[in-house]
Amino acid sequence: MPDVVAINAQMTRTILDGPAQPLAEGGYALRVLRSTGRRSGATRETPLGVLLLDGREYLVSPDPTRAWVHNLRAEPVAEIASADGSVQVTAALAGPGETTAAVAAYLRAVTVPWALRAFPVGPDASVEEIAEHLDSLAVFRLEPR
Structure with a gap:
Protein backbone atom coordinates (compact mmCIF):
# COMPACT_ATOMS: atom_id res chain seq x y z
CA MET A 1 0.00 0.00 0.00
CA PRO A 2 1.44 3.41 -0.91
CA ASP A 3 2.38 5.83 1.85
CA VAL A 4 -0.17 8.55 1.11
CA VAL A 5 1.32 10.94 3.67
CA ALA A 6 4.77 10.71 2.05
CA ILE A 7 3.34 11.03 -1.47
CA ASN A 8 1.32 14.11 -0.46
CA ALA A 9 4.36 15.67 1.24
CA GLN A 10 6.44 15.16 -1.92
CA MET A 11 3.70 16.57 -4.16
CA THR A 12 3.34 19.57 -1.83
CA ARG A 13 7.09 20.28 -2.06
CA THR A 14 6.99 19.96 -5.85
CA ILE A 15 4.03 22.37 -6.14
CA LEU A 16 5.51 24.95 -3.78
CA ASP A 17 9.00 24.76 -5.29
CA GLY A 18 7.44 25.60 -8.67
CA PRO A 19 7.13 26.81 -11.20
CA ALA A 20 3.41 27.35 -10.64
CA GLN A 21 1.12 25.74 -13.19
CA PRO A 22 -1.06 28.27 -15.01
CA LEU A 23 -4.77 28.11 -14.26
CA ALA A 24 -6.80 28.55 -17.43
CA GLU A 25 -10.58 28.68 -17.86
CA GLY A 26 -12.02 25.15 -18.00
CA PRO A 64 -16.85 13.50 0.73
CA THR A 65 -15.16 11.61 3.57
CA ARG A 66 -11.64 12.84 2.80
CA ALA A 67 -9.96 14.66 5.66
CA TRP A 68 -9.56 17.94 3.74
CA VAL A 69 -13.31 17.95 2.96
CA HIS A 70 -14.17 17.49 6.66
CA ASN A 71 -11.65 20.19 7.58
CA LEU A 72 -13.18 22.73 5.18
CA ARG A 73 -16.67 21.92 6.41
CA ALA A 74 -15.54 22.58 9.98
CA GLU A 75 -13.46 25.69 9.14
CA PRO A 76 -14.02 27.14 5.66
CA VAL A 77 -11.31 29.80 5.92
CA ALA A 78 -8.22 28.41 4.19
CA GLU A 79 -5.30 29.27 1.95
CA ILE A 80 -4.44 28.18 -1.59
CA ALA A 81 -0.69 28.18 -2.25
CA SER A 82 1.69 27.71 -5.16
CA ALA A 83 5.24 28.76 -5.96
CA ASP A 84 3.80 32.18 -6.88
CA GLY A 85 2.48 32.77 -3.36
CA SER A 86 -0.77 32.17 -1.54
CA VAL A 87 -4.25 33.60 -1.28
CA GLN A 88 -6.70 33.46 1.61
CA VAL A 89 -10.07 31.98 0.63
CA THR A 90 -13.38 30.97 2.10
CA ALA A 91 -14.55 27.58 0.83
CA ALA A 92 -18.31 27.33 0.32
CA LEU A 93 -20.03 24.06 -0.51
CA ALA A 94 -21.42 24.32 -4.03
CA GLY A 95 -25.08 23.64 -4.68
CA PRO A 96 -26.26 20.71 -6.83
CA GLY A 97 -26.18 22.49 -10.21
CA GLU A 98 -22.83 24.10 -9.54
CA THR A 99 -21.46 20.74 -8.31
CA THR A 100 -22.50 18.83 -11.42
CA ALA A 101 -21.05 21.51 -13.72
CA ALA A 102 -17.77 21.62 -11.77
CA VAL A 103 -17.42 17.83 -11.68
CA ALA A 104 -18.13 17.59 -15.43
CA ALA A 105 -15.49 20.24 -16.19
CA TYR A 106 -12.97 18.68 -13.79
CA LEU A 107 -13.39 15.23 -15.37
CA ARG A 108 -12.86 16.72 -18.84
CA ALA A 109 -9.71 18.55 -17.69
CA VAL A 110 -8.02 15.77 -15.69
CA THR A 111 -5.79 13.39 -17.61
CA VAL A 112 -4.33 11.40 -14.71
CA PRO A 113 -5.84 7.88 -14.83
CA TRP A 114 -5.74 7.20 -11.07
CA ALA A 115 -7.48 10.52 -10.37
CA LEU A 116 -10.23 9.73 -12.89
CA ARG A 117 -10.73 6.24 -11.42
CA ALA A 118 -11.55 7.80 -8.03
CA PHE A 119 -14.81 9.23 -9.41
CA PRO A 120 -18.05 7.23 -9.64
CA VAL A 121 -18.48 8.39 -13.27
CA GLY A 122 -16.15 8.83 -16.21
CA PRO A 123 -15.07 11.90 -18.20
CA ASP A 124 -17.91 11.44 -20.68
CA ALA A 125 -20.64 11.34 -18.02
CA SER A 126 -23.66 13.54 -18.60
CA VAL A 127 -24.80 16.11 -16.07
CA GLU A 128 -27.71 13.77 -15.28
CA GLU A 129 -25.33 10.86 -14.56
CA ILE A 130 -23.19 13.06 -12.34
CA ALA A 131 -26.31 14.30 -10.50
CA GLU A 132 -27.11 10.69 -9.53
CA HIS A 133 -23.87 10.64 -7.48
CA LEU A 134 -24.07 13.97 -5.65
CA ASP A 135 -23.99 12.22 -2.27
CA SER A 136 -20.59 10.69 -3.11
CA LEU A 137 -18.98 13.98 -4.24
CA ALA A 138 -17.92 17.24 -2.62
CA VAL A 139 -17.30 20.52 -4.42
CA PHE A 140 -16.23 23.78 -2.80
CA ARG A 141 -16.34 27.17 -4.49
CA LEU A 142 -13.37 29.27 -3.40
CA GLU A 143 -14.13 32.90 -2.58
CA PRO A 144 -11.13 35.25 -2.15
CA ARG A 145 -10.97 36.92 1.28
Whole structure:
Protein backbone atom coordinates (compact mmCIF):
# COMPACT_ATOMS: atom_id res chain seq x y z
CA MET A 1 0.00 0.00 0.00
CA PRO A 2 1.44 3.41 -0.91
CA ASP A 3 2.38 5.83 1.85
CA VAL A 4 -0.17 8.55 1.11
CA VAL A 5 1.32 10.94 3.67
CA ALA A 6 4.77 10.71 2.05
CA ILE A 7 3.34 11.03 -1.47
CA ASN A 8 1.32 14.11 -0.46
CA ALA A 9 4.36 15.67 1.24
CA GLN A 10 6.44 15.16 -1.92
CA MET A 11 3.70 16.57 -4.16
CA THR A 12 3.34 19.57 -1.83
CA ARG A 13 7.09 20.28 -2.06
CA THR A 14 6.99 19.96 -5.85
CA ILE A 15 4.03 22.37 -6.14
CA LEU A 16 5.51 24.95 -3.78
CA ASP A 17 9.00 24.76 -5.29
CA GLY A 18 7.44 25.60 -8.67
CA PRO A 19 7.13 26.81 -11.20
CA ALA A 20 3.41 27.35 -10.64
CA GLN A 21 1.12 25.74 -13.19
CA PRO A 22 -1.06 28.27 -15.01
CA LEU A 23 -4.77 28.11 -14.26
CA ALA A 24 -6.80 28.55 -17.43
CA GLU A 25 -10.58 28.68 -17.86
CA GLY A 26 -12.02 25.15 -18.00
CA GLY A 27 -8.78 23.64 -16.71
CA TYR A 28 -7.10 22.92 -13.44
CA ALA A 29 -3.74 23.54 -11.86
CA LEU A 30 -2.05 21.87 -8.92
CA ARG A 31 -2.05 23.93 -5.75
CA VAL A 32 -1.65 23.31 -2.03
CA LEU A 33 -4.66 23.69 0.23
CA ARG A 34 -3.74 24.88 3.70
CA SER A 35 -6.66 24.13 5.96
CA THR A 36 -7.17 23.84 9.70
CA GLY A 37 -7.39 20.33 11.11
CA ARG A 38 -10.85 19.91 12.57
CA ARG A 39 -9.59 17.96 15.59
CA SER A 40 -5.97 19.08 15.95
CA GLY A 41 -6.35 22.73 15.01
CA ALA A 42 -3.02 22.36 13.18
CA THR A 43 -2.45 23.61 9.64
CA ARG A 44 -2.82 20.78 7.14
CA GLU A 45 -1.31 20.92 3.65
CA THR A 46 -3.01 18.94 0.89
CA PRO A 47 -1.98 18.95 -2.78
CA LEU A 48 -5.09 19.38 -4.93
CA GLY A 49 -6.19 20.44 -8.37
CA VAL A 50 -7.96 23.81 -8.45
CA LEU A 51 -10.52 24.09 -11.24
CA LEU A 52 -11.33 27.39 -12.96
CA LEU A 53 -14.86 27.40 -14.36
CA ASP A 54 -16.80 30.47 -15.46
CA GLY A 55 -14.26 32.67 -13.70
CA ARG A 56 -14.66 30.90 -10.35
CA GLU A 57 -12.26 28.52 -8.64
CA TYR A 58 -13.33 25.15 -7.22
CA LEU A 59 -11.97 22.20 -5.28
CA VAL A 60 -13.51 18.92 -6.39
CA SER A 61 -13.45 15.69 -4.39
CA PRO A 62 -14.65 12.26 -5.53
CA ASP A 63 -15.06 11.33 -1.86
CA PRO A 64 -16.85 13.50 0.73
CA THR A 65 -15.16 11.61 3.57
CA ARG A 66 -11.64 12.84 2.80
CA ALA A 67 -9.96 14.66 5.66
CA TRP A 68 -9.56 17.94 3.74
CA VAL A 69 -13.31 17.95 2.96
CA HIS A 70 -14.17 17.49 6.66
CA ASN A 71 -11.65 20.19 7.58
CA LEU A 72 -13.18 22.73 5.18
CA ARG A 73 -16.67 21.92 6.41
CA ALA A 74 -15.54 22.58 9.98
CA GLU A 75 -13.46 25.69 9.14
CA PRO A 76 -14.02 27.14 5.66
CA VAL A 77 -11.31 29.80 5.92
CA ALA A 78 -8.22 28.41 4.19
CA GLU A 79 -5.30 29.27 1.95
CA ILE A 80 -4.44 28.18 -1.59
CA ALA A 81 -0.69 28.18 -2.25
CA SER A 82 1.69 27.71 -5.16
CA ALA A 83 5.24 28.76 -5.96
CA ASP A 84 3.80 32.18 -6.88
CA GLY A 85 2.48 32.77 -3.36
CA SER A 86 -0.77 32.17 -1.54
CA VAL A 87 -4.25 33.60 -1.28
CA GLN A 88 -6.70 33.46 1.61
CA VAL A 89 -10.07 31.98 0.63
CA THR A 90 -13.38 30.97 2.10
CA ALA A 91 -14.55 27.58 0.83
CA ALA A 92 -18.31 27.33 0.32
CA LEU A 93 -20.03 24.06 -0.51
CA ALA A 94 -21.42 24.32 -4.03
CA GLY A 95 -25.08 23.64 -4.68
CA PRO A 96 -26.26 20.71 -6.83
CA GLY A 97 -26.18 22.49 -10.21
CA GLU A 98 -22.83 24.10 -9.54
CA THR A 99 -21.46 20.74 -8.31
CA THR A 100 -22.50 18.83 -11.42
CA ALA A 101 -21.05 21.51 -13.72
CA ALA A 102 -17.77 21.62 -11.77
CA VAL A 103 -17.42 17.83 -11.68
CA ALA A 104 -18.13 17.59 -15.43
CA ALA A 105 -15.49 20.24 -16.19
CA TYR A 106 -12.97 18.68 -13.79
CA LEU A 107 -13.39 15.23 -15.37
CA ARG A 108 -12.86 16.72 -18.84
CA ALA A 109 -9.71 18.55 -17.69
CA VAL A 110 -8.02 15.77 -15.69
CA THR A 111 -5.79 13.39 -17.61
CA VAL A 112 -4.33 11.40 -14.71
CA PRO A 113 -5.84 7.88 -14.83
CA TRP A 114 -5.74 7.20 -11.07
CA ALA A 115 -7.48 10.52 -10.37
CA LEU A 116 -10.23 9.73 -12.89
CA ARG A 117 -10.73 6.24 -11.42
CA ALA A 118 -11.55 7.80 -8.03
CA PHE A 119 -14.81 9.23 -9.41
CA PRO A 120 -18.05 7.23 -9.64
CA VAL A 121 -18.48 8.39 -13.27
CA GLY A 122 -16.15 8.83 -16.21
CA PRO A 123 -15.07 11.90 -18.20
CA ASP A 124 -17.91 11.44 -20.68
CA ALA A 125 -20.64 11.34 -18.02
CA SER A 126 -23.66 13.54 -18.60
CA VAL A 127 -24.80 16.11 -16.07
CA GLU A 128 -27.71 13.77 -15.28
CA GLU A 129 -25.33 10.86 -14.56
CA ILE A 130 -23.19 13.06 -12.34
CA ALA A 131 -26.31 14.30 -10.50
CA GLU A 132 -27.11 10.69 -9.53
CA HIS A 133 -23.87 10.64 -7.48
CA LEU A 134 -24.07 13.97 -5.65
CA ASP A 135 -23.99 12.22 -2.27
CA SER A 136 -20.59 10.69 -3.11
CA LEU A 137 -18.98 13.98 -4.24
CA ALA A 138 -17.92 17.24 -2.62
CA VAL A 139 -17.30 20.52 -4.42
CA PHE A 140 -16.23 23.78 -2.80
CA ARG A 141 -16.34 27.17 -4.49
CA LEU A 142 -13.37 29.27 -3.40
CA GLU A 143 -14.13 32.90 -2.58
CA PRO A 144 -11.13 35.25 -2.15
CA ARG A 145 -10.97 36.92 1.28
